[in-house]
Amino acid sequence: MTEAEFLARLRTLPLHPGAHGLRDDAAVLAGMVVTTDTLVEGVHFLPGDPPADVAWKLVATNLSDLAAKGALVEGIMLNHPLTDTVWDSDFLDGLAAVLAAFDCPLIGGDTVSLLPGAPRVLTVTAFGVDAAAPARTGARAGDVLWVTGTIGDAGQGLAIAKGAAGDAALLARYRRPVPRLAEGRALAPFAHAMMDVSDGLLIDAGRMAAASGLAVTVDLATVPLSAAYRASAGDDLAARLVAATAGDDYELLFAAPSDWTPAVAATRIGRFAEGEGLSLWHDREPVEVPARLGFEHGVI
Amino acid sequence: MTEAEFLARLRTLPLHPGAHGLRDDAAVLAGMVVTTDTLVEGVHFLPGDPPADVAWKLVATNLSDLAAKGALVEGIMLNHPLTDTVWDSDFLDGLAAVLAAFDCPLIGGDTVSLLPGAPRVLTVTAFGVDAAAPARTGARAGDVLWVTGTIGDAGQGLAIAKGAAGDAALLARYRRPVPRLAEGRALAPFAHAMMDVSDGLLIDAGRMAAASGLAVTVDLATVPLSAAYRASAGDDLAARLVAATAGDDYELLFAAPSDWTPAVAATRIGRFAEGEGLSLWHDREPVEVPARLGFEHGVI
Numbered sequence: 001m002t003e004a005e006f007l008a009r010l011r012t013l014p015l016h017p018g019a020h021g022l023r024d025d026a027a028v029l030a031g032m033v034v035t036t037d038t039l040v041e042g043v044h045f046l047p048g049d050p051p052a053d054v055a056w057k058l059v060a061t062n063l064s065d066l067a068a069k070g071a072l073v074e075g076i077m078l079n080h081p082l083t084d085t086v087w088d089s090d091f092l093d094g095l096a097a098v099l100a101a102f103d104c105p106l107i108g109g110d111t112v113s114l115l116p117g118a119p120r121v122l123t124v125t126a127f128g129v130d131a132a133a134p135a136r137t138g139a140r141a142g143d144v145l146w147v148t149g150t151i152g153d154a155g156q157g158l159a160i161a162k163g164a165a166g167d168a169a170l171l172a173r174y175r176r177p178v179p180r181l182a183e184g185r186a187l188a189p190f191a192h193a194m195m196d197v198s199d200g201l202l203i204d205a206g207r208m209a210a211a212s213g214l215a216v217t218v219d220l221a222t223v224p225l226s227a228a229y230r231a232s233a234g235d236d237l238a239a240r241l242v243a244a245t246a247g248d249d250y251e252l253l254f255a256a257p258s259d260w261t262p263a264v265a266a267t268r269i270g271r272f273a274e275g276e277g278l279s280l281w282h283d284r285e286p287v288e289v290p291a292r293l294g295f296e297h298g299v300i
Numbered sequence: 301m302t303e304a305e306f307l308a309r310l311r312t313l314p315l316h317p318g319a320h321g322l323r324d325d326a327a328v329l330a331g332m333v334v335t336t337d338t339l340v341e342g343v344h345f346l347p348g349d350p351p352a353d354v355a356w357k358l359v360a361t362n363l364s365d366l367a368a369k370g371a372l373v374e375g376i377m378l379n380h381p382l383t384d385t386v387w388d389s390d391f392l393d394g395l396a397a398v399l400a401a402f403d404c405p406l407i408g409g410d411t412v413s414l415l416p417g418a419p420r421v422l423t424v425t426a427f428g429v430d431a432a433a434p435a436r437t438g439a440r441a442g443d444v445l446w447v448t449g450t451i452g453d454a455g456q457g458l459a460i461a462k463g464a465a466g467d468a469a470l471l472a473r474y475r476r477p478v479p480r481l482a483e484g485r486a487l488a489p490f491a492h493a494m495m496d497v498s499d500g501l502l503i504d505a506g507r508m509a510a511a512s513g514l515a516v517t518v519d520l521a522t523v524p525l526s527a528a529y530r531a532s533a534g535d536d537l538a539a540r541l542v543a544a545t546a547g548d549d550y551e552l553l554f555a556a557p558s559d560w561t562p563a564v565a566a567t568r569i570g571r572f573a574e575g576e577g578l579s580l581w582h583d584r585e586p587v588e589v590p591a592r593l594g595f596e597h598g599v600i
Contacts, residue, residue, distance in 0.1 A: 001388035003411045006380065009392045016375040016405040027408040029374065029427060030330045036425065038379045038412045074329065075316040079338045079379075079423050080306065088301035092309045105316040108327040110423075111303045112338045119414070121421035123379050125336065127329060 023211065024135055025065045025195065032074065033131040035065035041119040046161055051087045052094025053175035054122070059098040061198065062126035063179035064250040068196040070188025071128025073102055073181065078109035079123040102181065133188035136195040139212035139255035143192055145270035146262060148183050148252045150226040151201050155246020156233060167228040177250040183264045184252060190262070191254040200294020201244040204253055205270065206278040212255070215275035220244060221283045224267040237282050247295045323511065324435055325365045325495070332374065333431040335365035341419040346461055351387045352394025353475035354422070359398040361498065362426035363479035364550040368496040370488025371428025373402055373481065378409035379423040402481065433488035436495040439512035439555035443492055445570035446562060448483050448552045450526040451501050455546020456533060467528040477550040483564040484552060490562070491554040500594020501544040504553055505570065506578040512555070515575035520544060521583045524567040537582050547595045 010022055018028040026035040037058070039045055045054050059076060066073055078095070082088060099106065107127065114120065139145075157174025160166035180196070187194060193212055197204050202218065209216035220240040233239040255272060256262065280287040310322055318328040326335040337358070339345055345354050359376060366373055378395070382388060399406065407427065414420065439445075457474025460466035480496070487494060493512055497504050502518065509516035520540040533539040555572060556562065580587040 001382055001385045003382060005385075006382055006388060006392070006411055009389075010378075010406060013396055013399055014403075014405045016407040019375075019405070019407050022406075022408060024408075027377070029407060030332050030429070032330050032332075034377070034408065036377055036379060036408070036410050036423075038381075038410045038423070040381070040412050040414060040418075042415045042418075043413050075319075077327070077334065077336055077425065078310075079336060081338075081340070081421070082301055082303060082306060085301045085305075088306060089309075092306070096313055099313055103314075105314045105319070106310060106322075107316040107319050107329060108322060108324075108334065108336070110336050110338050111306055112340050112421075113343050114340060114421075115342045115419055118340075118342075118419050121381070121412075121414075123336075123338070123410075123423045125377065125425050129330070 026069055031129065033066060033069045033071045033128045034125065035062055036123060036125040037062050038121060038123045040121050049161065049175065051090035052097065055091045055094030056098040056176045058122055058124050059104065060177045060179050061250065062124045063102055063104065063181060064177065064196045066126055066128035067179045067181045067184035068133060068194050068252060069128060069131035070133035070184045071131035073104045074127040074129050075105040075107040077107050077125045080109065080111050081114045081120050081122065082111050083114060083120060102179065133184065133194045134192060136193050136208045137211040139193040139208055139214055139272045141214055141272055141274045142258055143255040143272045144258050144268050145205060145216060145218065145272065146254050146256060146266045147197065147201065147224065147269050148180050148264065148266045150224045150229065151249050151251065152229050152243025152246050153226050154248035155243065156229060158248065166232055169228045170232060174248055177248065179250060180252045186264050187252065187254055187262060190260060191256050194252060194254040197249040197251045197253050199247045201249065202278060203294030206293060208253065208255065209272060209278065214272045215277050215279065216270055216272050217279045217281060218270040219281045220287060222267060222269045237287065241290060245290060245292060245294050326369055331429065333366060333369045333371045333428040334425065335362055336423060336425040337362050338421060338423045340421050349461065349475065351390035352397065355391045355394030356398040356476045358422055358424050359404065360477045360479050361550065362424045363402055363404065363481060364477065364496045366426055366428035367479045367481045367484035368433060368494050368552060369428060369431035370433035370484045371431035373404045374427040374429050375405040375407040377407050377425045380409065380411050381414045381420050381422065382411050383414060383420060402479065433484065433494045434492060436493050436508045437511040439493040439508055439514055439572045441514055441572055441574045442558055443555040443572045444558050444568050445505060445516060445518065445572065446554050446556060446566045447497065447501065447524065447569055448480050448564065448566045450524045450529065451549050451551065452529050452543025452546050453526050454548035455543065456529060466532055469528045470532060474548055477548065479550060480552045486564050487552065487554055487562055490560060491556050494552060494554040497549040497551045497553050499547045501549065502578060503594030506593060508553065508555065509572060509578065514572045515577050515579065516570055516572050517579045517581060518570035519581045520587060522567060522569045537587065541590060545590060545592060545594050
């Protein structure tokens with residue numbers, strides 16, 4: 001069954017008021033924001049990835065969902081499959097590092113056994129408080145679309161993880177993403193809509209527009225690329241399309257009034273208007289929207 | 301790595317105050333009780349088990365942890381691996397049934413893909429409010445040990461699920477456990493310690509005694525057996541040891557003052573005393589404690 005079919009069936013079940021119709025990455029419960037992500041070996045991470053990096057990414061991607069809500073981190077729960085001692089021990093080292101880096105306590109969880117050789121499946125559920133951010137549904141016609149940081153680095157990092165030569169900084173963006181928690185806190189009171197970029201800039205921008213009942217235009221020439229990305233992939237239109245459709249950036253994408261400038265480092269990349277759909281430009285030239293805008297799997 | 305080693309390492313990490321040192325099935329967070337369980341195909345359920353029953357058991361076992369806290373059900377989150385349409389559709393039927401049966405809304409979750417043929421791994425996280433029950437640490441010397449319902453039925457049901465002949469009622473106890481939510485609410489204000497029986501009556505009674513710093517004596521002759529269990533396995537000492545070391549009962553085990561009688565159907569099966577360890581009797585005869593008291597895997 002596809003995710004869309006599964007979600008459609010879930011929406012026929014009794015839903016909690018805090019579930020927002022299962023149309024958001026996070027739920028609200030007793031004043032807390034709650035989000036959960038599962039990583040599957042061979043699907044979301046590579047069997048050869050260092051276990052400490054898997055732990056980092058598992059926690060960091062959940063905290064990125066809290067960042068998009070402007071929340072303070074309360075803690076995480078971990079569902080962990082026990083396998084060999086070396087892997088589990090290295091995983092625990094990475095878990096200790098990521099929890100310390102983001103001042104995130106452990107709340108509880110579950111451990112299970114797997115059949116020998118079965119791919120690992122790991123889940124983290126993250127809890128945040130004082131979430132001040134709007135949902136992705138709140139963009140208004142005339143709003144500017146902004147994104148923090150740089151886009152496409154993790155996509156290049158994935159290629160390096162698979163064996164390509166490249167810059168260690170790009171690999172680190174793929175394996176050890178940094179959730180934009182401070183930026184999320186700073187932006188939350190002012191943004192009209194906010195989400196994190198996990199599946200690809202273009203697919204996520206299109207989702208924000210659709211959720212807000214609007215059209216969005218992105219100027220690919222303005223998509224922020226790092227020096228390492230430019231050195232690796234260039235910065236022509238083709239390189240910019242690659243960056244904007246790669247996933248795993250974990251930057252914040254937000255809509256804000258056109259007369260406002262954020263207090264954190266961010267780049268204007270587009271604009272919302274009445275209508276629907278995604279349009280692309282490169283400087284003053286229209287660009288055909290590619291069939292694949294990012295990863296289609298994802299969060300309930 | 302073993303669960304005990306993994307937990308010991310986790311306890312060196314920064315823990316949330318509501319984690320209770322990772323010594324309880326549930327955490328407390330913003331006034332809510334939170335618990336999570338993962339089921340693995342081939343480990344916790346059989347590949348041939350009906351998907352609707354897997355959904356029921358996944359939710360019911362989490363709600364049983366809430367029942368042990370005397371909590372009201374707030375809702376669940378689901379982490380689901382998408383596989384073939386028939387399996388997922390049958391699973392959704394069971395999910396609808398169990399959520400309706402226990403008035404439990406869906407809060408959110410995550411869907412993921414698996415590699416073809418990989419065993420399914422499913423997680424539910426359950427949230428409850430107004431949890432009035434004490435932890436498993438509160439039993440006092442002189443308290444009576446009680447258990448709700450009957451013990452051992454699910455163990456016989458597991459044998460039937462694996463191909464043995466037997467009573468459909470026993471199979472249902474294994475595949476569709478009923479969390480003792482009403483009993484938990486009624487017992488919570490009076491019990492000194494309470495937990496659900498998931499891994500086996502004897503192992504769980506020993507855990508309650510150890511957590512409370514006490515010894516516990518169980519009289520196997522008093523362990524409540526159903527008519528279906530007696531018809532299937534008999535009720536001699538050997539049959540009673542089988543029942544008391546089988547898992548998946550999801551009854552409530554609780555300690556209470558000796559001069560108090562519960563307002564719900566329950567059976568006196570033992571007594572707490574100063575000291576440590578588990579002692580067994582059968583009527584007036586001492587019984588050697590078996591090496592295996594139940595399942596050793598389990599919850600963080």
